[in-house]
Amino acid sequence: MRHRTxxxxxxxxxxxxxxxxEPVAALESxxxxxxxxxxxxxDATVRLFAARPWRRWxxxxxxxxxDFVVPDALPLPLSMGLLAAEMGMNLQVALGWRRHMLLHAxxxxxxxxxxxxxxxxxxxxxxxxxxxxEKEGGGDWRxxxxxxxxxDPAGGDAFAFPRAVSLKNEAxxxxxxxxxxARLGPLLAGTPKGDIRHLIPRPEAIAAMxxxxxxxxxxxxxxxxxxxxxxxxxxxAFVRLTEASTNYVALGEAxxxxxxxxxxxxxxxxITYPDSAAGVALVERLWAEAAR
Amino acid sequence: xxxxxxxxxxxAGRGDPAVLAPPDWDGVIGVARSEAxxxxxAHRLADAGLPPTVAALFADQRAAAAVAQRQALWEAExxxxxxxxxxxxxxxxxxxxxxxxxxxxxxxxxxxxxxxLVLASDIRRAENALLKAxxxxxxxxxxxxxxxxxxxxxxxxxxxxxxxxxxxVHHTILPRTHRITPDALALVSDAVTSADGHAVLCAPDMAxxxxxxxxxxxxxxxxxxNLWDFHTMTRDFAAADPGFWGKLDGRxxxxxxxxxxxRAARLxxxxxxxxxxxxxxxQDPADVWFRRxxxxxxxxxxxxxxxxxxxxxxxxxxxRMPPAMLARHLWTxxxxx
Numbered sequence: 001m002r003h004r005t006x007x008x009x010x011x012x013x014x015x016x017x018x019x020x021x022e023p024v025a026a027l028e029s030x031x032x033x034x035x036x037x038x039x040x041x042x043d044a045t046v047r048l049f050a051a052r053p054w055r056r057w058x059x060x061x062x063x064x065x066x067d068f069v070v071p072d073a074l075p076l077p078l079s080m081g082l083l084a085a086e087m088g089m090n091l092q093v094a095l096g097w098r099r100h101m102l103l104h105a106x107x108x109x110x111x112x113x114x115x116x117x118x119x120x121x122x123x124x125x126x127x128x129x130x131x132x133x134e135k136e137g138g139g140d141w142r143x144x145x146x147x148x149x150x151x152d153p154a155g156g157d158a159f160a161f162p163r164a165v166s167l168k169n170e171a172x173x174x175x176x177x178x179x180x181x182a183r184l185g186p187l188l189a190g191t192p193k194g195d196i197r198h199l200i201p202r203p204e205a206i207a208a209m210x211x212x213x214x215x216x217x218x219x220x221x222x223x224x225x226x227x228x229x230x231x232x233x234x235x236x237a238f239v240r241l242t243e244a245s246t247n248y249v250a251l252g253e254a255x256x257x258x259x260x261x262x263x264x265x266x267x268x269x270x271i272t273y274p275d276s277a278a279g280v281a282l283v284e285r286l287w288a289e290a291a292r
Numbered sequence: 293x294x295x296x297x298x299x300x301x302x303x304a305g306r307g308d309p310a311v312l313a314p315p316d317w318d319g320v321i322g323v324a325r326s327e328a329x330x331x332x333x334a335h336r337l338a339d340a341g342l343p344p345t346v347a348a349l350f351a352d353q354r355a356a357a358a359v360a361q362r363q364a365l366w367e368a369e370x371x372x373x374x375x376x377x378x379x380x381x382x383x384x385x386x387x388x389x390x391x392x393x394x395x396x397x398x399x400x401x402x403x404x405x406x407x408x409l410v411l412a413s414d415i416r417r418a419e420n421a422l423l424k425a426x427x428x429x430x431x432x433x434x435x436x437x438x439x440x441x442x443x444x445x446x447x448x449x450x451x452x453x454x455x456x457x458x459x460x461v462h463h464t465i466l467p468r469t470h471r472i473t474p475d476a477l478a479l480v481s482d483a484v485t486s487a488d489g490h491a492v493l494c495a496p497d498m499a500x501x502x503x504x505x506x507x508x509x510x511x512x513x514x515x516x517x518n519l520w521d522f523h524t525m526t527r528d529f530a531a532a533d534p535g536f537w538g539k540l541d542g543r544x545x546x547x548x549x550x551x552x553x554x555r556a557a558r559l560x561x562x563x564x565x566x567x568x569x570x571x572x573x574x575q576d577p578a579d580v581w582f583r584r585x586x587x588x589x590x591x592x593x594x595x596x597x598x599x600x601x602x603x604x605x606x607x608x609x610x611x612r613m614p615p616a617m618l619a620r621h622l623w624t625x626x627x628x629x
Contacts, residue, residue: 001592013345015318015322017592039314039315040314040343040345041314041315041317041318041321041343041345041346042317042318042321042322043345043349045318045321045322045325045592045593047592047594067322067325067326067593096325097352098352098353098355098356099348099352250356250359250360251356251359252359252362252363253359254355254359
């Protein structure tokens, strides 16, 4: 393809090709601090392309393709090319990666132990992970990722997938107030997922992206309402996480064994919180009291 | 050299993976993925010296394919349990059959839907038994439903509501309206029992069906994989039975599929280096279009010759039904867009 780049996030080497220069330029600036290995063959391919040749210039719209394709996915305008690239990368991992059990969950780590947060879009799992990763006087929480947490089926360790964090709507201002503007991507306003702005993880989080962490606490956050903590049984955590995994079924027995071990060995809680500060406080409290 | 040719050479055993530069792997892996053959390649190169990250990716693929195969065979067992009480016997087709019979092409082969063949006289009862056992219709469109029942060689696809897996129940191997009518009764009555107890087509019929599926029915989507199936199965059948090619010829003629089977043999010679016996080892000028179609992929896995792809799509429909019916069918489908 005319424009191309390579990006390594966690264990996945991506090859991204595009009919336009803009999405590739945006990716290269967002991922400039990530390790680059031009000679490493790609694990996953993403293509951003125009469905018809003239649509490169005339009302340019970006279709997302690659190794795996979602048949009826709608294209995005070129101004949202960066979002298209991010969606393409997520899609290839969600449908193609088999080395680890994938959890649609954010994670942060401290002292080699991982806090994993799973929830639907809008639960605040990305924001909580970003805020923990940015804590003042910080350096003690390492952001592992805001989209996927990878579980090694053999050993049970969690591995990071620290792509640029996708901040949405109100979370943008909240995080932007705490970080250097140079670590933020361009504002993508009015996307199908609302306003989006990417946060580049701290250099330490990127440098440590291959380091495993032992799952120590599973949280299922829900944004809104009174602050509350609800212990969760193994069975419910199991069911929720199978629903949050894109490759649990494809992994067969290995997936079942990994999931069973994860929920048996890791304390789990549902939490509700009215605002981010309360959410972060709740998480810190549970980490101190209940994490294994 | 183009990635798709490198990929074919690696499968054929002509290419040396050690001489590939890292960027070449991108193209080879991209093509292999778009042909749904990455795990097949991973098996073919299981003992080769590979860059470490490629070796790791290939190991993932082999493991994933082994799980997928076990799941596909479980699905066959589920169909057996649904149909056996009604006294309906079936023959496994394609991927699940290759896996059940432990054939070389099954190593790493992706298996999509479960394809089974029953006697035409059993098809209504088979449908009822499957519906009772938890399968349900995928297509709700009345025209599509009618089209399948009136003209196709299979029931409209069914999906299991709990396991989310599709089953295609065939009563023959080509559409009813196709110019060629294979002997479906012979396919079922001459089926053999595989090592794990499932019925599969006898060796020559399996090769005939593979060629028919690729060249007489389909538009060569997934052609490299179908051709790899054909190549490895005919190679192994011939190694086990020196009279195989002669039997295949006779059987293909009986089903009216001699041209398709001979073309599949020539293409497997041209691409994968198959050794063909006398009487098979010929040239046909039209093969060039098939080779071009099979090689029409760039190193991003995209089809490079859309007009050729379109031509093969039209050809597949042309073979499937008479012109007036084709016109009516396309008109109906177009109005529904």
